Amino acid sequence: MPDDDLKLPLLDQLEEGPWPSFVKDLKEQAKRRPQVGQLLKQLEQSYEDHWDYWRGTAINVPGYGGGVIARYSDLGERFPQVAQFHTIRVIEPPGFVYSTDALRQLCDLSEDYGAGIMQLHGMTGDILMLGYDNEKLMEVSEALMEKGWDLGGSGNGMRTIPCCIGPARCEMACYDTLKLTKYLTDKYIGYLHRPEFPYKYKFKLSGCGNDCANSVSRSDMPVIGTWRDDIQIDQEAVAQFVKENGPDWAVRNVTSRCPTHCIHLSGDRIEIDNRNCVRCMHCINVMHLALAPGRDRGVTMLIGGKRTVRSGEMLASVLVPFQKLESDRDYEEFSAIVERIWDFWGEHGNEHERVGEFIDRIGLGAFLDGAGIVPDPQMVTNPRSNPYIKFEEYAAPRLEGEPHKTANVLEHEPDREEDFEGK
C-alpha cells in the first residue's frame, strides 16, 4: 500500500533548487514501497529532534567477518518496515566500469530483496545496497554470490580497493591500476572477508599524480603512478600550442605554475629540468598533446593517509619512492612490502589505531625498521626548517647496517602533559 500520508516539511526543503534531490527520488519510490516512506518519515523525525535514530550492530553472513553495515531503528515500533534496515557492501569492478546487464542484475536484486535503493559508490568504493532485514540479508548475499558478485570489506580488515580508470581510458596512467586492483583483491581476499588488523586498512590506486582516486587523503596506502626518466616532449606540438594560445598564455598558465620552476618556454620550445620535476602533472595536464609522462614508469607507494577519528585528518607520505609494476616479480615485491607492514602493525598497533597513527606514535624510523624498509630521503614529509632544534632524540636512531635491536615501540601513548612537565 502506498503511503499517502507523507508530510515532510523539513525534507521538502531539500527538494528546492535546481539540483537533483534524493528526497524527490525517494518520494517517488515510496509510492511503490511503503518501506521507503517510513524511511523518509524517520529521517524527518531525526531532523525535527536533531537525533539519529539508527543503531549500528554486527550481523555477518556466515563465513564472512564484514560486508554488512547493520542498522536497527530505535523507532522500530512506529516504523516497523525500517526496524531492520541493513546495508550490504559489494565489491565493485575495477575502475567502476559496468555493463548495463551487470547494473540490471544489481538493480533487480535490490528491488527483489531490499528497498530498491543503491549507492554508487560508497566512500570505500563499494556498491552499497540498502534496506534489507535480517532474513533478506542472507538471501540477497546468496543471490549475489550466485551471480558472481562478492561482499566487500568492513570492520578491522583490508577494505575493498577502489582505483581510477587507469590505462583503460586514460593516457596519463603510469601503471595498470585495474590489474593491481584485481591482483590485490584476489591475493588478499581473506584479509578483506576476515578482519584481523588493529583497524581498517585501505588501498586506493591512482594511475598518476592527478590522483583521481583521492588516495593521498583517503587511504592508508595510496599507490600512485609515476615515472623516473624525463617527461616526453613533442616540440612540434609545443610550437603548435604556443601558436594557438600565444607565449604569454603559455607562461602564465603552464611554466609559471610549475611548483619547482623547472619548466621554461624558450621561443616556441619547452625545456624541462627533469631533476627538479616533482611529477605534479600540471604541465602535462594543460599541454597534454605536447607533453606526456616519461617511459620508465612505475608507482610510488605512500603510507598513512586517513580521515578523522583519533588523530584528525592525515595525508599520506612517501614510503617507497619508485617501484616497477610490470613483471610478476614486481608484483611479488610490492606485496612483500605490504605484508611486512601488516605483520609489524598487526603485532604492535593499538586497538583502533590506523597505520598512519601508528607511525605517528612510534616514529617513522622505528616503523621502517620494523617493516624492513630501507630509509630514503624522499620519505621525509617536511624538511627541517629550524637548524637549532634537533629531532634525533625523537626519531629512531637506526639505519640499515646497524645491529638489530627491538623496535622502539611504546606500549601506551605517552602522557604528553606529564612528559612536558617532566622537562
Added chain:
Amino acid sequence: MAIPVEQLADEMYEIIKESAGVKKLKGGDLTKAMVAKYGDEVSRADAKAAIRMLIDSGRCVYGYFGGSSIELPHSEAAENK
C-alpha cells in the same frame, strides 16, 4: 611437529568460551596465545586456518564493537524483534 589445525581450532574455541563476556579476543590474540603455547610448532597460516574453521563451521562469529573480535554466536542486544 606441527599441531593439527583442528586441535588449534578446538583450543581457540575454549579460550573464546572462557573469555566470553570478559574480554573480546581478536584473531591476533588467538594466534599469539597458540604461539605462546606451542612456539614454532604453530605457524601463522595454521592459526588463520583454525580461525577460518571456527567461523565457517558457525562455532564462532565476528563481532564488531570495539574492533572485529571473534566471539561465540549471540543474538544482538540491539536487535528489535
